[in-house]
Amino acid sequence: MNDMRAVERDVDTNDLKITARGVDVFYGDTHAIKDVDVDIVDNTVTAFIGPSGCGKSTFLRCLNRMNDTIDVARVEGSIMLDGEDIYDPKVDPVQLRAKVGMVFQKPNPFPKSIYDNVAYGPRIHGLAKDKAALDEIVEKSLRRAALWDEAKDRLDQPGTGLSGGQQQRLCIARAVATNPEVLLMDEPCSALDPIATAQIEELIDELRSRYSVVIVTHSMQQAARVSQKTAFFHLGELVEFGETGHIFTNPSDPRTESYITGRIG
Amino acid sequence: MPLLWILVIVLCLGVAGYVLGRQRAMASAGGDRRILHSLPSYYGANVSIFTIVPALLVLTIWLFVQPVVIERQVTSMITDTAIEDAGSRGLVMTDVRRVAEGLEVAIEQGALTSEEAQNIRTEFTNVRSRLGEVGVALGGEVTPEVLDAAQRYRELNRIGNQMMTIVVLILAALGLGYAYARTHQEFRARNTVEYAILTILVLASTIAILTTVGIVLSMLFETFNFFQLYPAQDFFFGTEWAPTFESDASELGLLPLLWGTMYVSVIALLVAVPIGLFAAIYMAEYASARVRSFAKPLIEILAGIPTIVYGLFALITVGPLLRDYFAEPLGLGTSSSSVMTAGIVMGIMLIPFVSSLSDDIINAVPQSLRDGSFGLGATHSETVKQVILPAALPGIVGAILLAASRAIGETMIVVLGAGAAARLDLNPFEAMTTVTVKIVGQLTGDTDFSSPEALVAFALGLTLFVITLGLNVMALYIVRRYREQYE
Structure with missing residues (x-):
């Protein structure tokens, strides 16, 4: 576990982006998330770790109200984005998701060209006033996702024809293109090989300068490498939340220690 | 013994x-x-x-x-x-x-x-x-x-x-x-038995294929006989359909019949495709599990109604309705049998074909694509229009082409709904007829199988077969070519 010291632990700002208080999630009768409080700081990578089924993905999906698409899911408590409750009836979940982008576990490019994949969000939200502006957004997004050099000559080819790692970066470009403030990543590297994983991790660190990134991961090494803050979930509860270095070197809860040393999980 | x-x-x-x-x-x-x-x-x-x-x-x-x-x-x-x-x-x-x-x-x-x-x-x-x-x-x-x-x-x-x-x-x-x-x-008795079972399976599929070949061949021979008695160009390009069993003056032009077939089929598809597709989208994307569990079988009941019953519906309900409220007020005709009647009723018959197949195909689009689109802040209908339908399009086109070949081969609805008069006309409220109806017409009653008037049925049948075969091949090609584009 030496690599956990590889990243500097500075948190650049202390502006709170998202504050969650007393969040409970129910799937039908199942109590999936129990009374979770989390603060997501701007321009920071926050990692959610924990064993399978501990609710970290569920909680992530609360942050952009993706759970709304599941009929039986019910969310209680308050989640504030920039001081505004995202579960307020005034808030349009569709608009919210443009502000809180999401990258999924499996790369899921649309069966369209690379260009159309990236232009999808801007087109829907009317972010570009003409074709030139759209071109610019697409280029900028692909550059941010470190895919421009590989994709610039084949923008009209289907996104499904890229390799797995490229597809995932395309999905990141697609999310970045809507100009989000927060990027949620649900195990973005679990379907990728080590080289592609390293590229994505590097990318996540760069994305931190513009967005606050929340990443769910199964790999503790990955959490240690890319994040500044780590939250450990276990059986639907938030066990421990704090500086990544602190969690990994000096956990205060015995369950956290058991998990990072491999005794539960 | x-x-x-x-x-x-x-x-x-x-x-x-x-x-x-x-x-x-x-x-x-x-x-x-x-x-x-x-x-x-x-x-x-x-x-x-x-x-x-x-x-x-x-x-x-x-x-x-x-x-x-x-x-x-x-x-x-x-x-x-x-x-x-x-x-x-x-x-x-x-x-x-x-x-x-x-x-x-x-x-x-x-x-x-x-x-x-x-x-x-x-x-x-x-x-x-x-x-x-x-x-x-x-x-x-x-x-x-x-x-x-x-x-x-x-x-x-x-x-x-x-x-x-x-x-x-x-x-x-x-x-x-x-x-x-x-x-x-x-x-190794097990291997021998395995081989015997394989043989049975091969035989079964061979019989299916050979039957098709046999049907085509029998049609081909009779068609050949027909073309010996009647010039092929007059059949394919003739614009007059007037068989007379007495003299040699029969006009057996395919075009009016083909026109009727196409006209009725197009109207049927214009009815069936939007309704079927929208129903499928509602069923697959919006309907809750409870609505779906009773609405889907209800739609599929339509597919189980015998076509002759649809024909009766056309004859006694839709036909007079169209005549009294559309054709006569608009001065377009006084016939209750019309291309419109048959087309609309046939369209209703085809709704479940389109909706059921499309529903399955839309359901096969991976959930991850929906999530991806929702995650970018797209609404449900934007997701359907821009992601799901393009992904499902090849399958939907296949479903439509299959419905089209059903429409082309349909007989009873046309007999009762559109009449039996062969005519080249644009007016949809005019009675017309289709290839299938004329095949039945030429072969019922006393027929002499050496006269061109009877043999023409086989040429008509073969023409239909070729058209629907073409449509089916096209449907299969499209489905296969673009399937698994998302995977």
Whole structure:
């Protein structure tokens, strides 16, 4: 576990982006998330770790109200984005998701060209006033996702024809293109090989300068490498939340220690 | 021996073989089934297969070949003068077969002993009246020549049947013996049975393919006959459909019928595709599980209604409705049978075809694509329009083309809804007719199968077949070409 010291632990700002208080999630009768409080700081990578089924993905999906698409899911408590409750009836979940982008576990490019994949969000939200502006957004997004050099000559080819790692970066470009403030990543590297994983991790660190990134991961090494803050979930509860270095070197809860040393999980 | 008995005996041998084979296998392993290469039942099945299959195969072939061989033998006995008297060789042979069968029937009923039947002579007995007594009517007096041929026919048949019985039973016994002898603990009975099953499966698919080929060939031959009597260019490019059975002045142009078919089908698809597709989108994307569980079967009930019932609906409801509220007020016609009537009702019939297939296809689009789109802040309908439909499009096009080939082949709705008048017209409230209706029309009632008026039905049928085949091939191609684009 030496690599956990590889990243500097500075948190650049202390502006709170998202504050969650007393969040409970129910799937039908199942109590999936129990009374979770989390603060997501701007321009920071926050990692959610924990064993399978501990609710970290569920909680992530609360942050952009993706759970709304599941009929039986019910969310209680308050989640504030920039001081505004995202579960307020005034808030349009569709608009919210443009502000809180999401990258999924499996790369899921649309069966369209690379260009159309990236232009999808801007087109829907009317972010570009003409074709030139759209071109610019697409280029900028692909550059941010470190895919421009590989994709610039084949923008009209289907996104499904890229390799797995490229597809995932395309999905990141697609999310970045809507100009989000927060990027949620649900195990973005679990379907990728080590080289592609390293590229994505590097990318996540760069994305931190513009967005606050929340990443769910199964790999503790990955959490240690890319994040500044780590939250450990276990059986639907938030066990421990704090500086990544602190969690990994000096956990205060015995369950956290058991998990990072491999005794539960 | 009657055929039924041969079959029963062979099957009994097969069952016996099963039991024996099983026993022998178990015995060879000293009663321990773990030593056997295959399960005991495989050894039994193996013996059964060797007993039954070759015997029945020979039996089947024999049943086909024997009549042909006998026919050829007997035909050579008929002199040319007899043929000239009767008109043709075929008619004489029909008489021969009738007399031979009649004698058999007479023996069976006890009107003649088999000896009497053998020695019966036209000089002493009126064969025709004797056979008439047992219910076998003959067209004319039986000549000595025909009687001789009939006796020969009976004789050959008797010998043939005897030989068949012997050969088949010996073959069954041999098969049983051979397989039984081979049954041993190391014999790979399982593989043999596997091979037999494979053969059955191959045969089944071959029959399906051969049937298609057979249908096409029969259509092709009749169509060929038709084109010998009627010029092909007049058929394909003629704009007049006016068959007259009396003279040679029939006009048998395909175009008015094809136009009617296309017109009705297009209207049907204009009705079915939007409604079916929207219903599918609602069912697959928006409907809750509860709504879906009762609405989907309800839509599919439409597919179970017989087309003749749709035809009645067109005739008594939709037709008059369209005439009274649209055609007459607009001055477009006074006919209750119209292209519009048939098209709309056919469209209703096709809704479940489009919706059910499209529903399955939309459901097959991975959830991850929906999540991706929602995650970017797209609404549900934007997601459907921009992600799901493009991903499902190949399948949906396939569904539409399948519906189209149904529409083209539909008959009853057109008969009752659109009428039977062949016409090249643009007015959708005018009665028109389609290819299928005319096929029925040309072949019902008294038809002379050597006249172009009847044979044209086959040319029409082949044309339809080619069109729907083309559509199906196109549908398959599209579905296959673009399937799994998302995966």
